[in-house]
Amino acid sequence: MRGAVMHAPGDVRIEEREDPRILAPTDAIIRLPATCVCGSDLWSYRGIESIDGPSPMGHEYVGVVEEAGSEVRNIQPGQFVIGSFFASDNTCEICQAGYQSSCIHREPIGRNGAQAEYLRVPLADGTLVATPEIPPDDLIPSLLAASDVLGTGWFGAVVAEAGPGKTVAVVGDGAVGLLAVLAAKQLGAERIIAMSRHEPRQKLAIDFGATDIVTERGDDGVARVKELTGGLGAHSVVEAVGTQESMMQAIRSTRPGGHVGYVGVAHGVELPGEELFFSHVNLHGGPAPVRRFLPELIELIWNRKIDPGKVFDLSLPLEQAAEGYKAMDERSAIKVLLWV
């Protein structure tokens, strides 16, 4: 089959990869109509995370089940399914508490490489959620968004306790940040402050429900959020970048007793204990347990209540994956969909 492989920073190629096959009786093989490039793929693309030799890429996927292992019970060949970037058994104590991305049997999907024609999904029963029927093509981008960026933005908004009466600020205007805006709106937030200096992203944020745009960053961004919130800071702040600056901006934009939901994969972040102590913020986040939210998100998409697929502002055939990476790296695209 054809699939994306990263050979070095900046060097992603579509090449022939071995067809995946059932390795464990709990596996399933799915055929992908589409996949996409994630902001987190850029960490290795930019050389900030190192790779260990040529690496299959991609961890976001939807598709039709081609084959299911002998112990798979809930998922049948022919179904259209969505899963997330960690396979999970969905039965252990951690999964049952809603933290499937820390499942005691979790397996990262990324190493199987979802930017490809086919994908092996471990723990299929616990990982995959089927749609009511085969979706029309125009729903595929939104369903694909649910696999990671929507689920991640949603988790950020949930742990930031976005809801009625709340002012929510979102740090980061990538796909996750923009979908955290959508999530905050769905969760009933009263006011949603999107922090962005890029006009197309500002427009999408407003389309998703943002009520205010803040273009300032760092301390100036914090000051602006405080200005908008009677000097107190936002009740809820979603951090969707993962750098020291963005984490501190999120913490400092939050009022005492407020909640920071941080979902940007942390890179080089060191949090000063004293400042955190006296900030009185609640801090929670990490790799989103997207599986927790998939049934609800699929229903919202299926009934066309939300359209998270709008974050894909560039669609390319899989063969042009390299171009897709480049567009995201240069921020000329918010998120790139790859038709397989």
Added chain:
Amino acid sequence: MRGAVMHAPGDVRIEEREDPRILAPTDAIIRLPATCVCGSDLWSYRGIESIDGPSPMGHEYVGVVEEAGSEVRNIQPGQFVIGSFFASDNTCEICQAGYQSSCIHREPIGRNGAQAEYLRVPLADGTLVATPEIPPDDLIPSLLAASDVLGTGWFGAVVAEAGPGKTVAVVGDGAVGLLAVLAAKQLGAERIIAMSRHEPRQKLAIDFGATDIVTERGDDGVARVKELTGGLGAHSVVEAVGTQESMMQAIRSTRPGGHVGYVGVAHGVELPGEELFFSHVNLHGGPAPVRRFLPELIELIWNRKIDPGKVFDLSLPLEQAAEGYKAMDERSAIKVLLWV
């Protein structure tokens, strides 16, 4: 009046201080039958926090109202009252959300020096809570504990979400840690792991409700907590020390999705963002909003449901405050009460 003044690390003296008087119409002056030495007083006693010249000491207090300013409405002279280490208006949006120790008008009591015969309490209406009547002497230690260490341990247990069905671990066997054990018990925790290597403290922990004692520290302590919790870690961990080691021990002892309540005043702590991200723990804490809990805590003490005063294992006259500091510094006493 007589009061404690720190002149330098290790040098606390009882000397003549000016009698406090009403400065703002919202102040009250109280006469203290007892006060005490706090673990956090040791940061400056040990020279870890610097002081700016001779400093009145103490921030824990109970007492009888001697005089109330002209705008004080809820508190009358003659009442026996308890307050906490930050004066708060108890009406601002932050107070109403339960974070009185981050009140927009907060004033630290410490700079007024509660290790003394009299104390000026700002914002008396928002800060002080009166007991039903003048308490018998034997209740005074427990009521005094409510002023800080009980309220702080309680906050730690509440934000760690101690409760029915939960396994709670407590890092730190000072007065706050021991009272977090008591709080976890009162909140209905199923299992309470006290981390202590000191026999008298272990005994008090068991008396307060601990079901398990772990003597190991650092990584060994973490491994032991995991062993006791099916490899997962505790649901709830209270951190009651404030050092890098204790914070990391607390975070690593918590299962994914679990809660760390950190109430040890952080000193020199830097939290690694990546580890925190992938730990999936909820992190919350800071200076306890004791005022939030005072009515409930006073009721529990008044009805003799709890006896937090047991943490005072050394009682001295105020004149011997220096000896009290020394005993706490050497850990020969858990907590020292000073009769005035």
